[in-house]
Amino acid sequence: MKKVLKKVMALALAAVLTIGTAVTSTAAAPSPTTGKKPVNQIADTDSKGNNTKSPVYTVRTYDTGRARIIGAATIKENVTVPNYVKVNGVKYRVTSIGAKSLKNWKSVKKITLSKNIKTVHNQSFKSCKSLKTIVVKNTKNIWFSPDTFKGSNTKKMTVKFSKKMSKKTYAKMQKRLRKIGFKGKITRG
Structure with missing residues (x-):
C-alpha cells in the first residue's frame, strides 16, 4: 500500500511541476528575436x-x-x-x-x-x-x-x-x- 501511495504522490508532483513550468514559460514577455540570433x-x-x-x-x-x-x-x-x-x-x-x-x-x-x-x-x-x-x-x-x-x-x-x-x-x-x-x-x- 505504501509503495502505491508513493508512486501516486510522485506522479502527482511530476504533473504539477510540468504544468507549472508550461504556464511560467508561456507567461514570459515576447521578444522580437528568435533564438540567439540578433x-x-x-x-x-x-x-x-x-x-x-x-x-x-x-x-x-x-x-x-x-x-x-x-x-x-x-x-x-x-x-x-x-x-x-x-x-x-x-x-x-x-x-x-x-x-x-x-x-x-x-x-x-x-x-x-x-x-x-x-x-x-x-x-x-x-x-x-x-x-x-x-x-x-x-x-x-x-x-x-x-x-x-x-x-x-x-x-x-x-x-x-x-x-x-x-x-x-x-x-x-x-x-x-x-x-x-x-x-x-x-x-x-
Missing part, C-alpha cells in the same frame, strides 16, 4: 515611451534583453544615448555603441552616453566634425576600441566621466583613452 530593429520609442523623432536609432536586439546601437540619424546638437529602447513593445537595455554607428553626425556638439553603455566599438565617432564633448554616465570601466575616434579631431574634444566614478577606474579610463590616441581633455565631474 535582429536589427528600429527603436519605436525611448526609455520613457516617447516617440523618437530625433535621433532615430537602429538597434540590434539580443535575447538577453540588451541592445546595441548600430545606426542613428539626428539633426540635434546635443544628443543623449538612452538607457533603454523599446522595439515592438519590448524594452531593451542599450549596452553598446556599434562600429561606425554615430559616424558623420556633423552637427552634433555634445553626446551623452547613458549609464548602461559598456562598449564603444570601432569608428563610432568617425568624422563627427563638430563634436566637442562626450559625457560618460557609467561609473564602471568602459571599453573603447582602438579606432573609436578615427577621422575626428580629438584635440578639441573633452571626455567627461561621472564624478561618482572611483579614482582608480578614472585613472584606467584616462590611460585607455590616451592609449587609443585621444589627445583632448579628460575630466571627471
